Amino acid sequence: xxxxxxxxxxxxxxxxxxxxxxxxxxxxxxxxxxxxxxxxxxxxxxxxxxxxxxxxxxxxxxxxxxxxxxxxxxxxxxxxxxxxxxxxxxxxxxxxxxxxxxxxxxxxxxxxxxxxxxxxxxxxxxxxxxxxxxxxxxxxxxxxxxxxxxxxxxxxxxxxxxxxxxxxxxxxxxxxxxxxxxxxxxxxxxxxxxxxxxxxxxxxxxxxxxxxxxxxxxxxxxxxxxxxxxxxxxxxxxxxxxxxxxxxxxxxxxxxxxxxxxxxxxxxxxxxxxxxxxxxxxxxxxxxxxxxxxxxxxxxxxxxxxxxxxxxxxxxxxxxxxxxxxxxxxxxxxxxxxxxxxxxxxxxxxxxxxxxxxxxxxxxxxxxxxxxxxxxxxxxxxxxxxxxxxxxxxxxxxxxxxx
Numbered sequence: 001x002x003x004x005x006x007x008x009x010x011x012x013x014x015x016x017x018x019x020x021x022x023x024x025x026x027x028x029x030x031x032x033x034x035x036x037x038x039x040x041x042x043x044x045x046x047x048x049x050x051x052x053x054x055x056x057x058x059x060x061x062x063x064x065x066x067x068x069x070x071x072x073x074x075x076x077x078x079x080x081x082x083x084x085x086x087x088x089x090x091x092x093x094x095x096x097x098x099x100x101x102x103x104x105x106x107x108x109x110x111x112x113x114x115x116x117x118x119x120x121x122x123x124x125x126x127x128x129x130x131x132x133x134x135x136x137x138x139x140x141x142x143x144x145x146x147x148x149x150x151x152x153x154x155x156x157x158x159x160x161x162x163x164x165x166x167x168x169x170x171x172x173x174x175x176x177x178x179x180x181x182x183x184x185x186x187x188x189x190x191x192x193x194x195x196x197x198x199x200x201x202x203x204x205x206x207x208x209x210x211x212x213x214x215x216x217x218x219x220x221x222x223x224x225x226x227x228x229x230x231x232x233x234x235x236x237x238x239x240x241x242x243x244x245x246x247x248x249x250x251x252x253x254x255x256x257x258x259x260x261x262x263x264x265x266x267x268x269x270x271x272x273x274x275x276x277x278x279x280x281x282x283x284x285x286x287x288x289x290x291x292x293x294x295x296x297x298x299x300x301x302x303x304x305x306x307x308x309x310x311x312x313x314x315x316x317x318x319x320x321x322x323x324x325x326x327x328x329x330x331x332x333x334x335x336x337x338x339x340x341x342x343x344x345x346x347x348x349x350x351x352x353x354x355x356x357x358x359x360x361x362x363x364x365x366x367x368x369x370x371x372x373x374x375x376x377x378x379x380x381x382x383x384x385x386x387x388x389x390x391x392x393x394x395x396x397x398x399x400x401x402x403x
Contacts, residue, residue: 038305039403040325046343046396052101053393061087063391065374067357068135068226073365081372084134094136094150101395117170124163126173130154142233149227156207158183160225162274177212181221188212194220196243218279224297226360235273236331238298241266250291253316257381263294282334292316301361310358319379321355351375353386369401
């Protein structure tokens with residue numbers, strides 16, 4: 001999320017590419033309900049239950065988030081909520097909390113090491129010193145191993161890593177120099193344009209280790225990424241692409257934290273979840289969207305009817321973030337009949353008055369659908385807030401996500 005300084009590169013001069021044309025082309029997304037497609041429950045069907053996870057530790061400052069992170073049912077009424085702890089730009093880490101919503105939950109923070117993972121409830125090894133993880137995605141693989149993905153930040157490093165574990169406690173990064181994805185400002189992306197022609201540095205980074213290859217163009221992405229293992233054991237990944245528009249374009253919003261850059265959604269596929277060869281644009285603004293509409297993320301719930309998407313509905317003029325419901329029967333083709341908030345934000349003074357950011361998925365349990373989400377009370381560009389800026393995890397349920 002935006003509390004972390006992922007975008008200092010946006011102050012640099014970016015090369016003009018062919019991205020605008022790509023971003024505006026017609027995609028397989030339908031602005032109207034298609035015959036036979038399932039429809040979402042009404043926004044009023046959601047019942048909010050308040051804050052269930054708040055900052056309590058020094059490393060958290062005023063900001064914790066479960067954005068993009070999974071939520072897992074445990075025994076009884078207990079849950080495991082994976083989350084990120086964020087104290088400004090200097091401190092952050094990944095963790096999980098366990099307990100019953102509405103009661104105190106016990107938190108377990110990752111103990112990170114450049115060597116073997118330490119013997120701890122949650123540990124990550126083979127992670128270079130100074131590299132800080134955020135936005136963890138956990139998958140209990142079909143081969144019974146555990147895998148986590150996370151964005152990591154270090155000196156000239158912003159990349160999406162994978163780590164695996166036999167016991168679900170001690171993880172080892174597979175290869176920190178060959179990540180799953182790269183941010184466009186990572187040292188391995190210097191001189192490498194994105195598929196849409198975005199280029200941050202024309203030369204190669206002098207600090208890149210000799211054993212670290214340049215990033216493939218297809219693997220350059222912005223943050224907000226999620227990975228899912230499918231029934232056939234293959235993987236799909238949704239992440240954010242960036243294109244640039246000039247100042248004279250109506251979509252250029254000067255007060256955005258990334259003026260001139262437009263966020264779109266790409267889908268990737270992979271056999272092993274580590275090497276993603278196929279990339280396809282699946283959601284971009286079209287003629288039925290307002291000029292300032294952008295898409296911050298796409299988080300997916302797999303159901304027997306198809307994929308339900310929680311789309312990051314970012315209105316740049318107002319600097320608000322909503323969850324927009326969308327639907328796909330297959331992954332590449334997405335329908336957007338709602339085009340507004342599916343879970344309404346709170347009124348001024350409520351923790352979720354400015355933004356709602358979803359976990360990896362909605363969870364169906366005990367006859368209801370459960371949504372634990374990150375609530376934000378300040379503008380995306382941080383220039384306005386309803387009180388002291390704070391980020392917490394809230395909880396909502398509905399009898400069914402379907403109409």
